[in-house]
Amino acid sequence: MRSRASTFLLSTFRGKDNEEPRRPNSKDITTEGHEEPGPEKFVIALLGPSGVGKSSFIAHATGQNVKIGHLLSSCTDTIDIFEKRRSDGKVIVFVDTPGYDLADKNPNRVLNLLTQWLKSQSANGVRVNLNAILFFHRITDNRMPVATQSHINRFEKLVGKRGAPKRILLITTMWDEVEHHTGESREEQLSREFWKKFLDGGSSIRRFWRSGTSAWEILNPLVGGVSNDGFPLPSVLDNVFQEELEDELELDADQALSTMEQIYHEQQRLLEKLQAVVQLPNGKQTDVLKEVLAEEKKVSGKLGSLLHRLKRQNHRWFHLRHTD
Structure with a gap:
């Protein structure tokens, strides 16, 4: 476009x-x-x-x-x-x-x-x-x-x-x-x-x-x-920008991977909490479930932000590969 x-x-x-x-x-x-x-x-x-x-x-x-x-x-x-x-x-x-x-x-x-x-x-x-x-x-x-x-x-x-x-x-x-x-x-x-x-x-x-x-x-x-x-600014800048953009995208990919690992560990921790709920008295299960749901909402927000970033990165990769 x-x-x-x-x-x-x-x-x-x-x-x-x-x-x-x-x-x-x-x-x-x-x-x-x-x-x-x-x-x-x-x-x-x-x-x-x-x-x-x-x-x-x-x-x-x-x-x-x-x-x-x-x-x-x-x-x-x-x-x-x-x-x-x-x-x-x-x-x-x-x-x-x-x-x-x-x-x-x-x-x-x-x-x-x-x-x-x-x-x-x-x-x-x-x-x-x-x-x-x-x-x-x-x-x-x-x-x-x-x-x-x-x-x-x-x-x-x-x-x-x-x-x-x-x-x-x-x-x-x-x-x-x-x-x-x-x-x-x-x-x-x-x-x-x-x-x-x-x-x-x-x-x-x-x-x-x-x-x-x-x-x-x-x-x-x-x-x-x-x-x-x-002076040929486009030809001067093209290769430099492509190299720097690829480096930037690679760095962003590393950061995304780190975020994914963090989300995975948080989800594992929440799963362990849920498994422990059944061992609690009925009166305490509700409170723990509310706590777990609140934490899960935060994790879902992180995951949504990450998916948005990855979508943007995918668009930038496409643009990078189709500008010539």
């Missing part, structure tokens, strides 16, 4: 030069026939934790009314697509990804979601190259969040040695909420401790000042200075 994320870019993002920037939707989908080549597109993925300013950046860059997320909530639970046509006719496609710091948004899932979206567009006959990545970070953070560091490490592992850093911009946000000297000190620390490998590889840091002018000061050199060939 086609995912929601795979439907957003099936159209060629057509629009007249004087047309207001718009967000593509499912009504734009075309699944039959062939269309004439559309305008040249430059696809940019935006990564970062929730509330970091990705949606704000898109809103200022496109002029669209983009819902803004907050620290403890994300605008979406999937990928959203926005587009803006420049005066030279080139269409900038913004790929807004979920905040990876939420409980169900680990680095693997967000990057895998991006990869699967890119693959789905090619599968539907729309050639999509990922031309650049904007990696967002709040300059107001006085420490590097664990989720952010984990994401940086994973991303560095996946693309850091493949020439991709030149296509990655490290965007710091919320400069108007911090003393300038404090922000500069944190930016220096980021450069020295957390982003050094990216910067050594050709990445650069940019400051976003929450305005359309600031957004396009960041975008214009990037769009004009990077080849439209894109």
Whole structure:
């Protein structure tokens, strides 16, 4: 079944030069026939934790009314697509990804979601190259969040040695909420401790000042200075994700086996209790039976949760084996 994320870019993002920037939707989908080549597109993925300013950046860059997320909530639970046509006719496609710091948004899932979206567009006959990545970070953070560091490490592992850093911009946000000297000190620390490998590889840091002018000061050199060939993120990530997902599934299988053994032993203990009930006086049998039934209900709940997990794992195995 086609995912929601795979439907957003099936159209060629057509629009007249004087047309207001718009967000593509499912009504734009075309699944039959062939269309004439559309305008040249430059696809940019935006990564970062929730509330970091990705949606704000898109809103200022496109002029669209983009819902803004907050620290403890994300605008979406999937990928959203926005587009803006420049005066030279080139269409900038913004790929807004979920905040990876939420409980169900680990680095693997967000990057895998991006990869699967890119693959789905090619599968539907729309050639999509990922031309650049904007990696967002709040300059107001006085420490590097664990989720952010984990994401940086994973991303560095996946693309850091493949020439991709030149296509990655490290965007710091919320400069108007911090003393300038404090922000500069944190930016220096980021450069020295957390982003050094990216910067050594050709990445650069940019400051976003929450305005359309600031957004396009960041975008214009990037769009004009990077080849439209894109870097092969799907092919880079596919093998890594498959290996990591198989390891993750194997670990989950071990945990499931351990849970099954625990449930088995609990059921054996309850059976022994039931066998002992017949040896008790009639007055005590009722109380013990109530106790056993209460414990059995808890064990049944564990078993139900385990079966649900195994069903989900089976679905993930199927997806893993049928994505190519």
